[in-house]
Amino acid sequence: MIPTDHSLPYLEFHAFQGTSVQAIRPRVPHHFSPAEVDRALAGLLDQLLIITGARLPVLWFYTPQMWSFARHVAASAVVYDCMDELSSFRFAPADLRANERALMAAADVVFTGGYSLYEAKRDQHHNIHPFPSSVDAAHFAAARKAVADPADQAPISGPRLGYYGVIDERLDFDLLAAAAKARPDWQIVMVGPVSKVDPATLPQAPNLHWLGQKSYDQLPAYLAGWDVALMPFAINEATRHISPTKTLEYLASGRQVVSTPVRDVVRHYSDVRALRIAEDAAGFIAACDYLLAQRDAHAKWLPQVDRLLTSYSWDATFRKMDDLITEAVAERSLPQATFDRVDA
Incomplete structure (x- = not known):
């Protein structure tokens, strides 16, 4: 060698x-x-x-x-x-x-x-x-049950809105900053490694929490503590052709989802009741408000999600x-x- x-x-x-x-x-x-x-x-x-x-x-x-x-x-x-x-x-x-x-x-x-x-x-x-993208539905379904809150997330009050994944140029940081400012009672939890952007340039607010990278096995525990899951992608060259794996993982965890209009998300999931697609920051915030009001109404949308998941196994x-x-x-x-x- x-x-x-x-x-x-x-x-x-x-x-x-x-x-x-x-x-x-x-x-x-x-x-x-x-x-x-x-x-x-x-x-x-x-x-x-x-x-x-x-x-x-x-x-x-x-x-x-x-x-x-x-x-x-x-x-x-x-x-x-x-x-x-x-x-x-x-x-x-x-x-x-x-x-x-x-x-x-x-x-x-x-x-x-x-x-x-x-x-x-x-x-x-x-x-x-x-x-x-496909999904290991059983792995993420663990988030539907009572799960101990991870130590770094436990002190964060609710309601919690969360994202996990690589934190890079594909995210709309202005949108995140706008949401944190418009709804100071929300706690926005960001899980994932920072790549190709200067960490010092990430938006900062008392209700915006950057928790760093976690392992695949840890993700259900974080999801279990969220009220809404987020896909705040910027619409740019880097996101033109993405098909986020986390869409199905979020749904399998029993979380409702708000996404920006990523092409493949719109194509495959626009008719899913548990998912809302928003064109701009105002629409994104309104969609989160709506889903937060519906967070205890699992019976209305979970059966559709479970039927969907059967078609997307690894x-x-x-x-x-x-x-x-x-x-x-x-x-x-x-x-x-x-x-x-x-x-x-």
């Missing part, structure tokens, strides 16, 4: 052995040039394949930035799981679009994280399929993806699985 003093936090290798998964984070010296990084990562990937005994693996990419050092691997199939329009995000790498074109050309099958993203990409590949998504990958493997012949090797 290469001596390390610098981590590449956005890169992970995942090796599947039977029913187990190994996540390996490669590290390379910080002084390496981009070309040296690619060569080092290619070598580390080769070592991983030798150690695990993997032959003709399925290569599954969540980012085009990994294609440059993995393109030489003989694969039974190449999958591009395009979860976001990464080129629209702040600080996107300059070579991301070129890398995506190369990965698209090599991929046997492409998945997109929702229909809006599918519509933007469907002319770029012959075998592309939309997969809107198990069903896995089965569909697995079928498509199996077809891709069957269609690919061995000579097609060999790519030009990265220079050593």
Whole structure:
């Protein structure tokens, strides 16, 4: 292995052995040039394949930035799981679009994280399929029962309106500030890591609480203490094609939801009684007022939510993806699985 003093936090290798998964984070010296990084990562990937005994693996990419050092691997199939329009995000790498074109050309099958993203990409590949977010309903349904309040949330009075997720340029911080100012009796709880924005620029108010990142296992406990769940997304280039996983997670927890008009949210959930969509800050605040008044009327909307959840399980998504990958493997012949090797 290469001596390390610098981590590449956005890169992970995942090796599947039977029913187990190994996540390996490669590290390379910080002084390496981009070309040296690619060569080092290619070598580390080769070592991983030798150690695990993997032959003709399925290569599954969540980012085009990994294609440059993995393109030489003989694969039974190449999958591009395009979860976001990464080129629209702040600080996107300059070579991301070129890398995506190369990965698209090599991929046997492409998945997109929702229909809006599918519509933007469907002319770029012959075998592309939309997969809107799914949900582990049982995990989040724990929030419907009495759950001990997390220590950092317990001192916060109610009513509580909450958000969890990455706190970055996709959020409408002006909207949050306006809501906190207009309703000083509300307590707005923000859970998640801050990324690509200066924490010092986040809006501050006595009733606006930034609690930081929590684990997936902790989320139901936070949700259980909220009266309304929030999706205060800015409507911009970074959110044009998102399909927020948290929509279904919030609903599975038994929380009502207020969202800004994210395209895929409007497309899939505008007829859900437990969810309101608001165009601006005034509408967002009014929608929260309405749902707070309805918070004890679960019988009016929970049956519709539960029927909806049966159509969006991760198990069903896995089965569909697995079928498509199996077809891709069957269609690919061995000579097609060999790519030009990265220079050593």
